[in-house]
Amino acid sequence: MCQATSTFTTEALKVPVFQKDPGEDVLVCYCFGWTRRRIQSLDEPCSVIEQITPHLQAGRCGCEVNNPQGRWCLQNVRSVCQEAPTEKHEMR
DSSP states (O other), rough: OOOOOEEEEEEEOOOOTTTTTOTTEEETTTTTEEEHHHHSSSSOOOOOOOHHHHHHHHTTOOOHHTTTTOOHHHHHHHHHHHHHOSSSHHTT
């Protein structure tokens, strides 16, 4: 069984890690600059998926390098847009 032997402090990281940092300004999509705050500020937060998907399909992302998970961030984006409050837009 392989066990991790390295520990990284937050100071050693190049970017905050979405799964570890609950802040609103942490990147959710590392390739296209989408933060929790930016996604949740949209009138339709899940429309971000429609904006990101064509870029992914065209190969214009570097998720394996940019995302600390080493893979596409679309599942993380979906989780944030689904958590976004909808009442704020209805109150206008």
